[in-house]
Amino acid sequence: MLDVLSGFVDELRASGLPVSVTETIDAADALSVIPLDDVAAVRACLSTTLVKSADHEVAFGRVFDLFFSRRGLPGIPSAEILIETESPDVEEIFVPGRLSGNRRAIDPRELRERARRALASGDEELLTQTAQQAVELYGSVESARPVGVAYYLQKTLRALDVESILSQLLADARSGTEPGERIGGDAMHDNLVRSELMRHADALREEIRREIARLLVDERGAGAVARSMRRPLVEDLDFMHASADDLVAMRRAIYPLARILASRLAHRRRHRRRGPLDIRATIRRSLSSGGVPLEPRFRRPHPSRPEIFVLADVSGSVSAFARFTVHLVYAIAEQFSNVRCAVFIDGVDEVTGIFRRAASIEEAIAEVGAKADVVDAHGHSNYGSAFRLFAQRYGPSLTKKTNLIILGDARGNYHSGESEILQSLRRRAHRVFWLNPEPRSYWGTGDSIIGEYAPHCDGVFECRTLRQLKDFVDRLA
Amino acid sequence: MTPAYRFSDIKSVRDALAAVGYLCDDAIATVLYLAERLQKPILVEGPAGTGKTELAKSLALALSSRLIRLQCYEGLDESKVLYEWNYRKQLLRIQVERNEEDAGREAHHDEWRRIEGDIFSEEFLLTRPVLEAIRADDPVVLLIDEIDRVEIETEALLLEVLSEYQVSIAELGTVRARQIPPVVLTSNGTRELSEALKRRCLYLYLDYPSQEREREIVISKVPEISERLADEVVRVIGLLRSLDLQKHPSISETLDWARTLIVLGIEHLDEAATSSTMNILLKYREDIDRAQRELLGHASKPRA
Numbered sequence A: 001m002l003d004v005l006s007g008f009v010d011e012l013r014a015s016g017l018p019v020s021v022t023e024t025i026d027a028a029d030a031l032s033v034i035p036l037d038d039v040a041a042v043r044a045c046l047s048t049t050l051v052k053s054a055d056h057e058v059a060f061g062r063v064f065d066l067f068f069s070r071r072g073l074p075g076i077p078s079a080e081i082l083i084e085t086e087s088p089d090v091e092e093i094f095v096p097g098r099l100s101g102n103r104r105a106i107d108p109r110e111l112r113e114r115a116r117r118a119l120a121s122g123d124e125e126l127l128t129q130t131a132q133q134a135v136e137l138y139g140s141v142e143s144a145r146p147v148g149v150a151y152y153l154q155k156t157l158r159a160l161d162v163e164s165i166l167s168q169l170l171a172d173a174r175s176g177t178e179p180g181e182r183i184g185g186d187a188m189h190d191n192l193v194r195s196e197l198m199r200h201a202d203a204l205r206e207e208i209r210r211e212i213a214r215l216l217v218d219e220r221g222a223g224a225v226a227r228s229m230r231r232p233l234v235e236d237l238d239f240m241h242a243s244a245d246d247l248v249a250m251r252r253a254i255y256p257l258a259r260i261l262a263s264r265l266a267h268r269r270r271h272r273r274r275g276p277l278d279i280r281a282t283i284r285r286s287l288s289s290g291g292v293p294l295e296p297r298f299r300r301p302h303p304s305r306p307e308i309f310v311l312a313d314v315s316g317s318v319s320a321f322a323r324f325t326v327h328l329v330y331a332i333a334e335q336f337s338n339v340r341c342a343v344f345i346d347g348v349d350e351v352t353g354i355f356r357r358a359a360s361i362e363e364a365i366a367e368v369g370a371k372a373d374v375v376d377a378h379g380h381s382n383y384g385s386a387f388r389l390f391a392q393r394y395g396p397s398l399t400k401k402t403n404l405i406i407l408g409d410a411r412g413n414y415h416s417g418e419s420e421i422l423q424s425l426r427r428r429a430h431r432v433f434w435l436n437p438e439p440r441s442y443w444g445t446g447d448s449i450i451g452e453y454a455p456h457c458d459g460v461f462e463c464r465t466l467r468q469l470k471d472f473v474d475r476l477a
Numbered sequence B: 001m002t003p004a005y006r007f008s009d010i011k012s013v014r015d016a017l018a019a020v021g022y023l024c025d026d027a028i029a030t031v032l033y034l035a036e037r038l039q040k041p042i043l044v045e046g047p048a049g050t051g052k053t054e055l056a057k058s059l060a061l062a063l064s065s066r067l068i069r070l071q072c073y074e075g076l077d078e079s080k081v082l083y084e085w086n087y088r089k090q091l092l093r094i095q096v097e098r099n100e101e102d103a104g105r106e107a108h109h110d111e112w113r114r115i116e117g118d119i120f121s122e123e124f125l126l127t128r129p130v131l132e133a134i135r136a137d138d139p140v141v142l143l144i145d146e147i148d149r150v151e152i153e154t155e156a157l158l159l160e161v162l163s164e165y166q167v168s169i170a171e172l173g174t175v176r177a178r179q180i181p182p183v184v185l186t187s188n189g190t191r192e193l194s195e196a197l198k199r200r201c202l203y204l205y206l207d208y209p210s211q212e213r214e215r216e217i218v219i220s221k222v223p224e225i226s227e228r229l230a231d232e233v234v235r236v237i238g239l240l241r242s243l244d245l246q247k248h249p250s251i252s253e254t255l256d257w258a259r260t261l262i263v264l265g266i267e268h269l270d271e272a273a274t275s276s277t278m279n280i281l282l283k284y285r286e287d288i289d290r291a292q293r294e295l296l297g298h299a300s301k302p303r304a
């Protein structure tokens, strides 16, 4: 049993999930107190002991499906098969099952009708059945093909023709429903039905994907399929190539990071300032002077608020990163008052006020796009001129408590870098950090002048993923 | 000694919670069941208003235990988590000694030592929620609510207590737990909690419930509602949660909305009723605009 569990844990780790030894032991303990023929309970056990972040749920689900649920094996509790690895029948149980034996002929018309009902109702049972039969009928594994879930998924969806079923259902929903059963008029009714159908279609697609993965496991083994399905976790996605969905997921992860970042940057000036009166210590102290509180004692002060000035490149060459940057800066600015931000291309403009007024991140991004006056001459990044303007306008407000964080790829379009301005900014500030969204291997190639700036920073970090951002934040500790 | 478990199996957890009005699915029930068997704290995360706090309250009710709640906030420290000395009482005590001294008795050094022992004794100790929970004689459930709000130092302190189940008080020595109570920690995810804390806990992500479960929740919490209106309510909520909004409506907002509709005497949802009460569900102007468009607007063409 521990063998299977440790194989499972290995695969989770290979997918990037941090699973510790104690957690693996917890998982084993948990499995020992639940019925192993209850797949849902097994799943809940493993998930609650091994996965400690909502962001890792999806990756966990995929690996779990591969290892623990084979509904294709009638009457055989799936987890037990895997846990009793000693059993001599295992091979036998695995191989035949659904692939050869009890295959009933599936009527495509019946299947389509079932799919229609499944999509209309969203009923889980029906969706699962539909997925199983669709894969059985259309998704048969071609042995010459490399392992690839996406290929069979597309093939099955096309053959089942989900799109046409959906448009039929939508049309029916208009004509077929009694007015008494509707919510609101035509528009509202249509919108509700469409939204529901879309969600049911997503669920069907997901069921089909799981079914195909299972089938492939039977054919090729869990390891091979798992390897082919590994996908980067949110924290490992490259900002530059993130899709819209990825960005939504990243945005959720940014808020906690922003908070940690800001508190790490806070100075702890414990020895210089006093906290509130510590009555307990004062009383204890007073006992040596006959109960007279001669010497007041103070608590350690709370760390002061950080002062951060963020200067971010928002030019085309880093536009994907810039969006992310703005998210990060917005998240920081929302929680802390001593944060100022400026953006630049070849001109510089402070956007702190925009962030404070904006009701939402979308609004902030739109406002920055519309209002920030960042183009001085050409609209291509010019770090030299941006730094000069920044130093003129904001240099005087930097103090020995200010952390200056520069976000950009240091691609200056062959303009002069004027790194001595950065040098003088660093003398005024507490610390200067540079976060570069380009892969380190590109640094210094072409018009990249990061090497010219690096000596004038307290740290230069590659920052293309949330993980790297986390690492940066951790290093500030 | 085999401890007497209060839940015999996963289903009994579900039933016990349903009996006190908390409707949960099997995944939630499994985690609660495991928490008792493995004696581990549960860390519950999830969007606002998905029933994290309510889960702990309901667990206490279901177990007929007293709920001890530590509400976290920034700046919360040891003296609010574990214990504090009752310094008013201590000062009074010292005052009494000094008055006697003034009255002519010369207090010796030894005597002040005795007084020190005196005033740092149980009598002068104020126990705070976490210490109270592990020292209680009656059954309790400890809720540490919104732990993401405390500083990392306080988190570490809590972690220590939850691992050792003992507290050392400088003046008194080590205080051991009389019981290991069920512990529920909640977090709204405003910051990442330490790995150590997460390792120590069972993890439960409470997402929005399925449409069926939410319908049941509505019907159980707003009994005046008709099945049909409850159904309409959760369908509209389902659409809103599928949009990319800044803040999705939570279960509490679903319930508020259902209650409002009842008060307004609305029996069926339609455009006017939905539109005029949308501000109960959504808090941001842009979200409301967006929802109006997606829910009430005319779609250009059926997309399928």
Ligand SMILES: Nc1ncnc2c1ncn2[C@@H]1O[C@H](COP(=O)(O)OP(=O)(O)OP(=O)(O)O)[C@@H](O)[C@H]1O
Binding pocket: B021, B022, B023, B024, B047, B048, B049, B050, B051, B052, B053, B054, B055, B186, B188, B217, B221, B251, B252
């Ligand atoms: N499963 C459930 N069964 C019955 N009622 C529920 C359930 N889940 C949530 N509720 C209701 O939703 C309301 C909100 O729940 P609760 O306050 O526990 O949310 P929360 O997750 O702690 O939110 P926050 O993050 O804002 O503290 C509760 O008043 C409760 O009545």
Ligand SMILES: [Mg+2]
Binding pocket: B052, B053, B054, B145, B186
């Ligand atoms: Mg709460």
